[in-house]
Amino acid sequence: MRAYSASGEEALRARHLLKDWAGEGLLTEAQYQRMEQETVCEFRRTNIFLRLVLFLFTLLIVAAAVALFFVVVVPNSVRQNSGILLLVFAVVCYGAAEAAVSQARLYRYGIEEALALCSIGFLCAGMWGAFFGNGILDSRTSNRAESLVPAAGAIASLWISRRFGLPYAFLAAMIFAVWLTVYWTSSSSAQHVIVAAFYAAALVSIVAIRPRHRMTYLNQEYSIAEALLWLGIYVAINLQLSSFTQHGDWRSNAPIIGEFPIPFYWATFVLIWCLPPVVLARGLQQKDRLVIAVGAIAAVLTLATNKLYLGWQRHTWDPMLLGVLLTGIALLVRRRLDAAPDGVLRGFTAQRLSGNDKRWLNAGSSVFGVAAPQVIAASPQPDSPLFGGGDSGGGGATSDF
Amino acid sequence: MTILNRLEQWRDQGVISPEQHARLEGLSRGEPFSLFLELNVLLYAGVLAFVAGLGWTVNTWSQQLGDILILVPLSALLAASFWYCFSRAPVWSPAETSSPNLLFDYVLYLGCLTWSVELAYVESRFHVLSGQSDLSVLVTAGLFFFLAYRFDNRFVLSLALSSLAGWFGLTISHWPSHQDDVYRQYAILYSLLTGAAGIALERCGLKRHFLGSYLNIAANVLFWAVLSGVFDQQGYGVWLLALLAACGGSLAWGLTRRQFSFVAYAALYGYIGISAILVRDIHSFTAGLSYFLFTGIAMVVILVQIARRFGKEA
Secondary structure, three states: OOOOOOOOOHHHHHHHHHHHHOOOOOOOOOHHHHHOOOOOOEEOOOOOOHHHHHHHHHHHHHHHHHHHHHOOOOOOOOHHHHHHHEEEHHHHHHEEEEEHHOOOOOOOOOHHHHHHHHHHHHHHHHHHHHHHHOOOOOOHHHHHHHOHHHHHHHHHHHHHHHHHOOOHHHHHHHHHHHHHHHHHOOOOOHHHHHHHHHHHHHHHHHHHHHHHHHHOOOOHHHHHHHHHHHHHHHHHHOOHHHHHHHHHOOOOOOOHHHHHHHHHHHHHHHHHHHHHHHHHHHHHOOOHHHHHHHHHHHHHHHOOOOOHOOOOOOEEEEEEEEHHHHHHHHHHHHHHHHHOOHHEOOOEEOOOOHHHHHHHHHHHHHHHHHHHHHHHHOOOOOOOOOOOHEEEEEEEOOOOO | OOOOHHHHHHHHHHOHHHHHHHHHHHHHOOOEEHHHHHHHHHHHHHHHHHHHHHHHHHHHHHHHHHHHHHHHHHHHHHHHHHHHHHHHOOOOOOOOOOOOOOOOHHHHHHHHHHHHHHHHHHHHHHHOOOOOHHHHHHHHHHHHHHHHHOOOOOOHHHHHHEEEEHHHHHHHHOOOOOOOOHHHHHHHHHHHHHHHHHHHHHHHOOOOHHHHHHHHHHHHHHHHHHHHOOOOOOOHHHHHHHHHHHHHHHHHHHHHHHHHHHHHHHHHHHHHHHHHHHHHOEEEEEHHHHHHHHHHHHHHHHHHHHHOOOOOOO
């Protein structure tokens, strides 16, 4: 089922760990050299930046090639024929992705990833054109039949996620699942329930399968999938979040209670308070960084949407209280951990153990240090395009009082 | 063979000691599990949320509260933050230094953001620098640079660079609306200045690890500015030359220093700029698609060669 050999992926994981340990001084240079020689893997890889650029250019090539084909070879093709041709392109793209992996041994190289994702896009567009392009079905039959498109997209995404180990293909499958429910029912409540049920079913499967792969290279993929599913369930049940995505406005205090049955509305309110501790507990129990992060995000979102749910008035100092709470939790946890023998309490420590943590922090501090003040305050008053009017307090704050 | 099997094998072969094996095996299993990153993110989010609420509250309630009730708490917070940092900071060193504790960097960040809020309030209420209010931004940038170098803090360095950009009339939110010539020249001046300053400070041995922050910001501002010139309908020839020079420099720097973000900048910005000029004269849709097809293939071939030769490490 997997496009890559298990031994190769295990060797790659071992290489990453060895590099990290050597960087942290846990291995001598001689030890690292010796051990690295025994973890040679056959995959052709590249760094994240070239991977991204190769991904974008491959998308460009595929889009241009397909468009050129339609313009030059079949300029007046009817919609149904275009759909069939797109299905052919889906097969071609998928075949090219497989060949890139099996022949060129590309691994997270950008090229094979773009080809695999294009195959999903062409599959959906092709099915749409081929089966529903002529409009011969009546609207009711058509609506049900059209749900085959997102269903096929979800299945293809899951397959590609599993075959090539691409976590974002799993995310695409989750999005297709949301799309699918739109065809099944017009009831907004039912859509929320169905989406949450889909994700919950997938989560149960992953929770059941995952322990077998706890110490293998697959653990990271299951971790991402589980975190995405927890987040998906939370977003599906938090009605204020879906209201935000629909209306794009969170500033109004008007409750959306009228849009849903009252028992359903309050049931979701209870659930958004129950879910974050459950996710956090699961993440801590599994020592899973991503699941812990989702639990924390869900907790913050619950605090942020609580007043909206209740229809209470929000205050300008609410973010300050949230900030104090987050800082307080961080300090309390650190104090408890530092007070424990060797700084380790129940298998947790506040000390940095991996060079990756430092790299993430350095990258994050450079990016968010610039971006954050732009979020905090409005832009400086544009009196002069050259100097921003001088109304800025620096660091992005403004004199717009 | 999992990493645990490999570690056992290396221990049996005598490549690693039993103590190392125990330590590395524990780390592989997540024992102990480090919450270092999570605690840092919590502190960062906490400071950000606090200052966002602070700015919002000051903005909304300044009329009702009055100057004293605004300025006294802000000044107290500012003084407490800076007192904390100066009283606990380790001895200054030009090399990279670690923070004395987990909280330190975020107290400094809080102090800097509070400074910005208070300065903006003071300026808007009392017009202390009336007529020369740009000076406050420059002073703020100077203060942030000093604090970034004193306390070895990238957050504050980023604030300093964005404040300096603010002095040059640049803010991210203004990018789409001011693409005139003068604006562009100041953007280029800013990028050249920050890039040169970053390199000079690195050569002097002052916080060498800051160089990446300088160059990434400088490169992006430079490319945006030059690209905006390339997109002009007239007089774009000079900007095209500037773009080619910038791409060459970025590519050379990225390859020699193994910093592939600069290779990516050269490839993407260069392709967009050159394509903008070439596609301008292509009036056939087919020819346009052919252009993107063939140049796209050429770019992939070149990038694969670069990746093979220079960028193997994941």
